[in-house]
Amino acid sequence: MAKNNILELKDIYVSFDGEKVLDGLNLSIEDKEFITLLGPSGCGKTTTLRIIAGFLDPDKGDVFFDGEKFNGIPPHKRQVNTIFQRYALFPHLNVYENIAFGMRVKKRPEAEIKQEVTDLLRLVNLEGFEKRRISTLSGGQQQRVAIARAIANRPKVLLLDEPLAALDLKLRKDMQKELRNMQQKLGITFIFVTHDQEEALTMSDRVVVMDKGKIQQVGTPQDIYNEPKNAFVADFIGESNIVDGKMIEDYLVEIDGHNFKCLDAGFEKNEAVDVVIRPEDVDIVKPEDGEICGEVTSIAFLGVHYEIIVDICGFKWMIQTTDAANVGDKVGLIIEPDAIHIMKKSEYSGLYGDYSSYSDEIDQLSNPEETTEEAAHE
Amino acid sequence: MNKKGFGSRIVASPYILWAALFVIVPLIFIAYFAFTDPSGAFTFSNIMQIAKYKKAFGLSILYSVIATIITLLISYPMAYFMTKMKVSSQKMIMVIVMLPMWMNFLIRTYSWITILANKGLINTFLTSIGLHPVKLINTPGAVILGMVYDFIPYMILPIYTVMSKIDNSLLEAASDLGSNGFSRLRKVILPLSFPGVISGITMVFVPCVSTFYISQKLGGNKNLLIGDAIEYLFNSGPDFYNVASALSLVLMVMILICLFVMNYFTDSEEATVL
Numbered sequence: 001m002a003k004n005n006i007l008e009l010k011d012i013y014v015s016f017d018g019e020k021v022l023d024g025l026n027l028s029i030e031d032k033e034f035i036t037l038l039g040p041s042g043c044g045k046t047t048t049l050r051i052i053a054g055f056l057d058p059d060k061g062d063v064f065f066d067g068e069k070f071n072g073i074p075p076h077k078r079q080v081n082t083i084f085q086r087y088a089l090f091p092h093l094n095v096y097e098n099i100a101f102g103m104r105v106k107k108r109p110e111a112e113i114k115q116e117v118t119d120l121l122r123l124v125n126l127e128g129f130e131k132r133r134i135s136t137l138s139g140g141q142q143q144r145v146a147i148a149r150a151i152a153n154r155p156k157v158l159l160l161d162e163p164l165a166a167l168d169l170k171l172r173k174d175m176q177k178e179l180r181n182m183q184q185k186l187g188i189t190f191i192f193v194t195h196d197q198e199e200a201l202t203m204s205d206r207v208v209v210m211d212k213g214k215i216q217q218v219g220t221p222q223d224i225y226n227e228p229k230n231a232f233v234a235d236f237i238g239e240s241n242i243v244d245g246k247m248i249e250d251y252l253v254e255i256d257g258h259n260f261k262c263l264d265a266g267f268e269k270n271e272a273v274d275v276v277i278r279p280e281d282v283d284i285v286k287p288e289d290g291e292i293c294g295e296v297t298s299i300a301f302l303g304v305h306y307e308i309i310v311d312i313c314g315f316k317w318m319i320q321t322t323d324a325a326n327v328g329d330k331v332g333l334i335i336e337p338d339a340i341h342i343m344k345k346s347e348y349s350g351l352y353g354d355y356s357s358y359s360d361e362i363d364q365l366s367n368p369e370e371t372t373e374e375a376a377h378e
Numbered sequence: 379m380n381k382k383g384f385g386s387r388i389v390a391s392p393y394i395l396w397a398a399l400f401v402i403v404p405l406i407f408i409a410y411f412a413f414t415d416p417s418g419a420f421t422f423s424n425i426m427q428i429a430k431y432k433k434a435f436g437l438s439i440l441y442s443v444i445a446t447i448i449t450l451l452i453s454y455p456m457a458y459f460m461t462k463m464k465v466s467s468q469k470m471i472m473v474i475v476m477l478p479m480w481m482n483f484l485i486r487t488y489s490w491i492t493i494l495a496n497k498g499l500i501n502t503f504l505t506s507i508g509l510h511p512v513k514l515i516n517t518p519g520a521v522i523l524g525m526v527y528d529f530i531p532y533m534i535l536p537i538y539t540v541m542s543k544i545d546n547s548l549l550e551a552a553s554d555l556g557s558n559g560f561s562r563l564r565k566v567i568l569p570l571s572f573p574g575v576i577s578g579i580t581m582v583f584v585p586c587v588s589t590f591y592i593s594q595k596l597g598g599n600k601n602l603l604i605g606d607a608i609e610y611l612f613n614s615g616p617d618f619y620n621v622a623s624a625l626s627l628v629l630m631v632m633i634l635i636c637l638f639v640m641n642y643f644t645d646s647e648e649a650t651v652l
């Protein structure tokens with residue numbers, strides 16, 4: 001399939017008051033894809049969108065739209081529309097007029113506008129809301145008006161800046177599905193911003209993980225989850241144990257003095273690496289059957305499974321399992337080769353993936369119950 | 379009643395007393411005088427007499443309308459450009475706008491006499507460069523100028539306040555949807571700043587329509603405004619209190635009607651002008 005890039009960001013640098021906000025950002029966005037920018041607060045997601053929309057000019061770097069240079073073109077001349085983080089609906093106009101705003105600016109005939117608004121209201125499930133004032137709408141309804149208003153202009157690219165952040169969990173789940181369906185129905189490129197990793201994984205064709213103004217990894221949700229490029233990505237996406245390891249040879253890694261088979265190759269002999277093991281991929285067995293052993297330091301019941309923290313040579317692992325264990329138990333762990341993912345060392349090595357502080361929190365949180373539970377057990 | 383209601387009433391009582399003493403009581407006096415003759419007997423004749431002052435009423439309204447429109451035309455763009463400036467510049471301009479208000483109203487008006495007089499600053503300048511002097515003082519133009527100058531801060535202030543509160547993301551949304559600068563102004567800024575315009579108009583029109591000093595000093599004594607008429611009558615001795623009160627009462631009712639109309643515009647949220 002020939003890749004048709006609708007948008008390209010080339011070497012974008014932005015700084016505010018001498019502080020780097022975007023640091024050499026390169027990104028190609030394919031036509032009609034659902035791409036998500038994911039990253040912690042302040043990593044430059046909104047800034048990236050503002051550059052695409054034209055509200056901000058990069059200090060350095062180029063933006064290409066459909067192969068043409070986009071720099072310096074004002075926002076109102078770009079075939080890009082935005083759903084703002086706080087919706088930015090016009091308080092002085094009713095729902096109908098908000099949605100019609102863009103078409104009015106383009107001087108489309110009144111009959112056409114009417115038809116279009118009616119269709120859009122049906123699309124976002126707000127039939128009969130034409131005359132309502134914005135202030136009388138719920139958060140979810142406002143959000144849908146914002147969507148309708150933005151797509152009324154038939155943009156080629158739609159920018160969505162954390163549009164679901166203000167919604168409650170149930171509505172958020174519904175809207176995730178609705179947005180995804182809408183994107184497929186309309187065939188518009190969606191650039192979606194969120195700092196919720198689960199949202200990013202469930203909705204997107206591709207995910208862009210950002211931190212400190214740099215792209216850490218771009219890939220499909222599966223790529224990002226199964227093959228994180230560095231400790232930051234591994235930690236940010238889902239739960240993960242990130243331990244120090246040494247590549248003995250291809251397909252063999254040493255962790256805590258024990259050699260594990262793995263599926264990764266292409267590292268130097270004896271290269272120090274970061275090893276990612278997802279909590280759900282570890283099996284708990286009797287100490288004598290385990291490849292490595294440790295002591296359970298805390299346990300929390302989460303409904304579907306238990307979350308157990310195991311201390312192995314001073315490093316706290318998180319393990320999700322359906323088998324119960326007790327604090328203080330000695331347990332053995334078994335890790336299958338396909339559960340092991342090897343990453344090159346990076347600036348993030350050693351910063352993430354240890355659950356010692358996490359278990360302290362759990363200890364503190366669960367202490368009161370623990371004592372009563374223990375009392376009940378005895 | 380509950381304790382809180384009682385407590386808050388105690389706290390409010392000085393203000394209620396103040397309002398009663400200095401607002402309600404004088405109003406009652408004016409109404410009383412307006413409907414009685416000097417001997418205290420009930421009469422409509424004072425109210426009837428206002429027909430004699432219809433020219434003064436008409437001029438007052440005409441001048442005030444013109445002055446208000448000019449003030450608005452100057453203030454609105456000024457407020458708009460102010461909101462586009464750096465915050466520090468905005469504050470500076472605000473101080474400059476407010477500065478004249480710290481000076482006495484009479485002195486401000488007097489200073490215009492020295493500028494506009496036949497041998498005043500402007501005409502001295504004109505003759506010095508060989509031009510003919512022009513008549514500036516004692517013209518309707520001078521009166522309107524005085525009104526504009528004296529009351530313009532009351533127009534700029536509310537418009538600027540409302541305008542600077544308009545969320546920038548709304549303007550970004552408008553340009554995102556295809557609006558250029560002018561269409562943003564017309565479709566977003568104008569309607570959203572409408573409440574400020576209304577209160578500015580009110581705050582300028584009301585003092586203009588009842589002013590007396592400006593017209594006397596800058597307009598000569600030819601064209602009396604209604605404020606001048608009231609002042610003149612009150613100064614003419616107790617026999618004229620009744621007619622003066624009637625005039626005041628009518629003026630007050632007129633202003634009240636204006637306020638109601640204005641409030642209707644702002645309250646009925648349909649701020650879609652144009």
Ligand SMILES: Nc1ncnc2c1ncn2[C@@H]1O[C@H](COP(=O)(O)OP(=O)(O)OP(=O)(O)O)[C@@H](O)[C@H]1O
Pocket residue numbers: 016017021039040041042043044045046047048195
């Ligand atoms: N106009 C500005 N002036 C100064 N600093 C700015 C400006 N806009 C953004 N920044 C800074 O740039 C950094 C990135 O901001 P940005 O809004 O892109 O973050 P974000 O990834 O969208 O975060 P969030 O998830 O909290 O919305 C932040 O540190 C922010 O303080």
Ligand SMILES: [Mg+2]
Pocket residue numbers: 045046047085161
């Ligand atoms: Mg943001």
